[in-house]
Amino acid sequence: MLRNIRARLSVSDKDAKDKREKFEQIPKEGKLEEVQKVVSEQGGIEGQRKEVNVGDYAKTAAIGQLLKDLEFPADKNKIIQVIQLQQRQGRSPPNITKEKVEDILYILQKNLEEGKEYQNASEITRAAGLVQ
Numbered sequence: 001m002l003r004n005i006r007a008r009l010s011v012s013d014k015d016a017k018d019k020r021e022k023f024e025q026i027p028k029e030g031k032l033e034e035v036q037k038v039v040s041e042q043g044g045i046e047g048q049r050k051e052v053n054v055g056d057y058a059k060t061a062a063i064g065q066l067l068k069d070l071e072f073p074a075d076k077n078k079i080i081q082v083i084q085l086q087q088r089q090g091r092s093p094p095n096i097t098k099e100k101v102e103d104i105l106y107i108l109q110k111n112l113e114e115g116k117e118y119q120n121a122s123e124i125t126r127a128a129g130l131v132q
Helices: 002-020 028-042 059-067 076-088 099-112 120-128
Strands: none
Touching: 002 028, 059 099, 059 120, 076 099
């Protein structure tokens, strides 16, 4: 019976992960005009007003994808190590190019504070200067 429960849990864990990884929903650089148009339209709808300014939707979404399995709180070193490890092991999300990962690593190295514990990906994107 315990074996059956474990088997069902591992299948349901995989199903949950598959449902989380909807790469088609992540803004891509080639479609940024579409994203910005939607955000602009959203600003005119009552109750849908945008509360933040996103400087780069593709990089912001990529950081969220790269850090989706990171356990928080996490400091600068842990954040960067997780991304580098994914890259070395070829586990970066398939929709994020190697160049984009390198660019994100540079931004994080430059902007995140040493010793500060970040509580979530939102704090990281703000500290990186991508979201205000």
